[in-house]
Amino acid sequence: MDLLRVEAISKNFGGVAAISNFSMVQPYNTISAIIGPNGAGKTTTFNMISGVQTVDTGKIFLEDVEITKLPSHKIQRFGVSRTFQNIRLIEGLSVIDNVKLSYTSRLTYTMFEEFIHSPRVRKNETVLEDIAMEYLEFFDLSKYAKSKPKSLSYGLQRRLELARALMNEPKLLLLDEPAAGLNPAETRELMGTIQKIQEQKNLSIIIVEHHMDLVMKICSIIHVIDFGKKIAEGTPQEIIKNKAVLQAYLGDMGGEIC
Amino acid sequence: MESGVFVQQLVNGISLGGVYAVMAVGFGLVFNVLKFSNFSHGGVVTVSAYAGFFISSKLISSFPLALIATILVGAATGLLIERLVFRPVRLAKKPLTYLFVNSITVAMMVQQTFAAIWGSYYFPYPEFFKRTAFSIGQLVFSGTYLLMLAVSAVVLILLTLFLKKTKLGIAIRAASSDIYTPPLMGINTDVITGITFIIAGALAGITGFFLGMTYTVTPFIGSSMIKGIIAAIIGGMGSLTGGVIAGILLGIVESLLIAELGSSVTPIIIYLAIVILLLVRPQGIAGNLYTVKA
Numbered sequence: 001m002d003l004l005r006v007e008a009i010s011k012n013f014g015g016v017a018a019i020s021n022f023s024m025v026q027p028y029n030t031i032s033a034i035i036g037p038n039g040a041g042k043t044t045t046f047n048m049i050s051g052v053q054t055v056d057t058g059k060i061f062l063e064d065v066e067i068t069k070l071p072s073h074k075i076q077r078f079g080v081s082r083t084f085q086n087i088r089l090i091e092g093l094s095v096i097d098n099v100k101l102s103y104t105s106r107l108t109y110t111m112f113e114e115f116i117h118s119p120r121v122r123k124n125e126t127v128l129e130d131i132a133m134e135y136l137e138f139f140d141l142s143k144y145a146k147s148k149p150k151s152l153s154y155g156l157q158r159r160l161e162l163a164r165a166l167m168n169e170p171k172l173l174l175l176d177e178p179a180a181g182l183n184p185a186e187t188r189e190l191m192g193t194i195q196k197i198q199e200q201k202n203l204s205i206i207i208v209e210h211h212m213d214l215v216m217k218i219c220s221i222i223h224v225i226d227f228g229k230k231i232a233e234g235t236p237q238e239i240i241k242n243k244a245v246l247q248a249y250l251g252d253m254g255g256e257i258c
Numbered sequence: 259m260e261s262g263v264f265v266q267q268l269v270n271g272i273s274l275g276g277v278y279a280v281m282a283v284g285f286g287l288v289f290n291v292l293k294f295s296n297f298s299h300g301g302v303v304t305v306s307a308y309a310g311f312f313i314s315s316k317l318i319s320s321f322p323l324a325l326i327a328t329i330l331v332g333a334a335t336g337l338l339i340e341r342l343v344f345r346p347v348r349l350a351k352k353p354l355t356y357l358f359v360n361s362i363t364v365a366m367m368v369q370q371t372f373a374a375i376w377g378s379y380y381f382p383y384p385e386f387f388k389r390t391a392f393s394i395g396q397l398v399f400s401g402t403y404l405l406m407l408a409v410s411a412v413v414l415i416l417l418t419l420f421l422k423k424t425k426l427g428i429a430i431r432a433a434s435s436d437i438y439t440p441p442l443m444g445i446n447t448d449v450i451t452g453i454t455f456i457i458a459g460a461l462a463g464i465t466g467f468f469l470g471m472t473y474t475v476t477p478f479i480g481s482s483m484i485k486g487i488i489a490a491i492i493g494g495m496g497s498l499t500g501g502v503i504a505g506i507l508l509g510i511v512e513s514l515l516i517a518e519l520g521s522s523v524t525p526i527i528i529y530l531a532i533v534i535l536l537l538v539r540p541q542g543i544a545g546n547l548y549t550v551k552a
Contacts, residue, residue, distance in 0.1 A: 050442060076444040084439075092435035093428065101432055104425045105444035114424040168444065 001064055003028050003204050004049070004172055009058030011044050018044040019228045021058070026172065031198055031205045032221035035212075037248075041228040042208040043085060046174050050082045051075040062172070077105055081165035082174035085208075087157045089149035095160060096145040099132040102168045135163040139193075155186050159193075166197065172204050173197070179211045187211055191218050216240070224248075262396050267517045268510060273403035275509020276410030277468050281486025282493060282501035283417065284461030290434035290496055291454045294354045295487070298339050298361040301368035302459050304480035306332040306466025308372060311381040311475050321386040325409070329463040336459020339364055340452060348451070365480065372477035381475040406468050413464060414502060417457070421498075430454055434496075488532055494542025504542070 004026035011018045019041035026032060034042050047053040049060055051072030060068045067075050081102065090098050107128075113121050136142040139159040144152055149160060158178065165173055178194070179187045191214050198205055209215045215222060216236040224232040224239060226248040232239060239245055281303070288296040309331040314324040343364055347356045392399045421427035432440045433450045441447055465486070469479050489508050493500030508528070515524040536542075 052442070071446070072441040073444050073446045076442055082442060088436065088439045090432045090435045090439060092431050097428060101428065101440070101445070102443040104429060105446075107425050111420075111424055111426060115419070164443070 002026060003063060004206075005061040005064075006045075006049065007059045007061070009045070009048055009060060010056045011041075011048060011053060012056055017228045019048075019225070022225065022228075022230055023058075024223050024230075024233070026204055026206060028171075028204055029198070029202055030221065031194065031207065031219050032223065033207045033209055033215040033219040034223045034225065035209060035215055036225040040225045042225060043176055045225075046082060046176050046206075046208055049075075050080060050174060073105065076102070076168060079169065079171035080174065081168045081170035081172075083158075083161040083165050083176055083178060085177045085180055087154075087161055089157060089160060089164070091148065091150055093149075094146050095141065095149060095152070096129070096132050096136065098149060098160060099135055099164050099167050100128055102164050103128060103131075132167060135166055138166075139163045154181055158182065158190075162193070162197070166201065169201075170203055172206070175205060175207045175209075177208055177210060179209060179214055187214060190214070194218060263517060264514070266397055266399065267513045269399055269407075270403050271510035271513030272506055273407040273410075273509070274472075274513060275506035276407050276414075277465060277472075277505075278485045278489045278509050279502040279505030280410050280413060280461050280468075281465045281483050282489035282505045283414065283498050284458040284465065285483070285486050286490045286493075286495070286498050286501045287430070287434075287454050287458045287461075289490065290498075291430065291437060291451060292344070292348070292354075292357060293437075294357040294361070296361045296458070297358075297483075298343070298364035298368075299458060299462055299486070300480035300483035301365040302332055302335045302339065302462035302480075303466040303469065303483050304368050304372060304477065305335045306463040307470040307475045307479045308376075308381070308466075310463075310467040310470045311383055314386070315381075315384050319384065319386075321405075324386075325464070325467055328467045329460045332463020332466060333456045333460040336455040336457075336462060337452060339459075340455035344455075345448075345451075349448075369477050369480060377477055381470075383471045383475070402471055406472075409464065409468075413461070417461075426450075426453060492532060492535060492542050497542070500542055 002025045004024075006022060006024045008021045008023050010020040010022070022041070022045055024034075034045060036042055044053065048055050051067070051070055051074070055068050058068070059066060062075075062078055062080065065078070067078060070078075090101065093101065107124060109118070109121050109124060133142055133145065136145055139162060141156060141160055141163060144156070149157060152160060158181075162178070175194070179190055182190060194205060194207070195218055197203070207215060207219065219236060222234065222236055222239045223230060224242070224245050231248055232242045232245045234242065281299070285296060285299050288299070306328050310324065310328040313327045313331075314321075318324045318327060343360050344357055347360060387401055390401050392401060392404065421431055429440065429445050429450050430453065432443070432445065433447050433454075437447055440450070465483070466479070469482060473479065485508060486505065489505035490501040492508070493502070493504035512524060512528060515527060519527070
C-alpha cells in the first residue's frame, strides 16, 4: 500500500487545462518533489490533493481510501497538512493559537465542559499546550508564543507555518515553495530542517519548488510537469540527464541545474 | 440640565447603549466571518420581538424564561435564514453582493409579512415585575432599563469568554481573520458559519425582546438595528470591542440629546456627527482600515 496515489487527475479553468492526466505515487517515508516552470500546474495539483480545489476527472487515494471528493477539513483530519506559497497564518490569533488551531478538530470535550473548565479540559489543554510549545521550540519560535504572527520576520513566519502543519501529526506533508523569499543561507537551513522533520516524524513529504539545488539534494523522486502535463519522473540523477526536462523546463539555463 | 436628570439620562443611555452594543456585536460577528453587511439581522430582531411578545403574554410569564425562549427563537431563525438564503449562495461561491442583496430582501420580507398580518395592531409586552422603578435619593431609575443593562453586560462578558477561551470561539476568530485557511487546519467552516449565525440570532433575540419591552412591537421594530450597524461601523468593522464601546457611547449621546433637545432634532445631530466622524476617522474607533477580500 502506498501512502498517496494520484490517478490521472485533471483540472480545467474555463477551457484551459491547468493540469491534465497527472498521476503519481508517494510511498511512506519519502521526500519527493513536483517541479516545473511557472504556471505548469504545480500548485493546482497541491490544491486538488488538499481539497482546496475540486478534481474535474481522476481519483486521489490516501492509504487506499478515496479522498477525491472530500472537503479539505476532512482531508486534513486524515493526516494531510500543507503550507502555502504565500504564507497564510491567521492574523487574529497568537503564534501558539495558530499552532494549536490545527489540532482543534480532534478535541472532543464539549463547550459546557470548557465553560466550567472541567478536569478533562484542563488536562487536554495542558497536553495541547505542551505539544504546541514543543513544535515552537523545534523551530526556535517559543519566545514568540504570545505574539501575533505579523510581528514575526518572513523567515520566522515560514517556520511557524511548518510548526502549524506538523501539529496535525500528518502522514503526508505538502510544502508549496517552502524556500520562496528565503536567502541562500536560510534555504540551506530549511533543507536541513525538512530532512530532520522527515527522519524524526517518519512522515512523507512532497515539495513544490523552484530552488533546484534544494530539490536535487533532499528528494529521492522528482516529478516534472510542463503546461499541465507530466513530462518526466525519476531520481535527481535521472532528471538531470533527461532531455525533455532540459529542453522544456530548464531551456536556456540548462547548465545551472546544480 | 439638572445633575439629577443628567445622571438618570446617563444610566438610561448606558442601558440603551447596551442594547445597541448587543446589536452591533450580532451584526459584526457575521460581518467578520463572511465579510458582508447582514441586514437580515434586523429581520431576526423583528421576529424575536413578536415571538417575545407572544411567549411572554401567552405562554411564559417569568421574565428570565420568556427571555431564554425568545433567544432560542432568534437563534433558530438566524440559522434558518443562513441555511435557506445564504448557504446556497456561499456554496456556489457567488460574489458577496448576492449575500448582501439577499440579506436586505429577507429583512424587507419579514417586515412586510408582519405588516400584512398584524400591521394595524400594537403589541405591548406585559409588565414582568410589580416594581417598575427604583429610587435612590431623588433619583428614579427604570427597572426595565437596569435589567437590560445587566443582561447585556452578562451576555457580552459570556460571549467574550466564549470567543477567547473555547475551541469553537477560537475557530470563529480564525475564520474571521481568514475564511479560506481554517479548512486546511481541519476546521469545517460551513459548521462555523452556521454557529456564527446561531450566536448572532441569539443576540438578535435579546435585542428584539428588549426593544419590544421598551417600545411597542411593530413590523418596523427591526429597522432600529440601523443603530447597531452604526455602532459596528463607528466602532471599526472587524473589532467587536469597538462596536460595544461605540454602541454604549451612541446610547449615552442619544439619551442626553433627547433630554436636552427633544427627539426630533436628536437623530439629525447624531447622523450628522456620524458622517463627520467617519470622514475624520474612516477606520472607526478601534478598527484598522478594513479591506474586504472577496
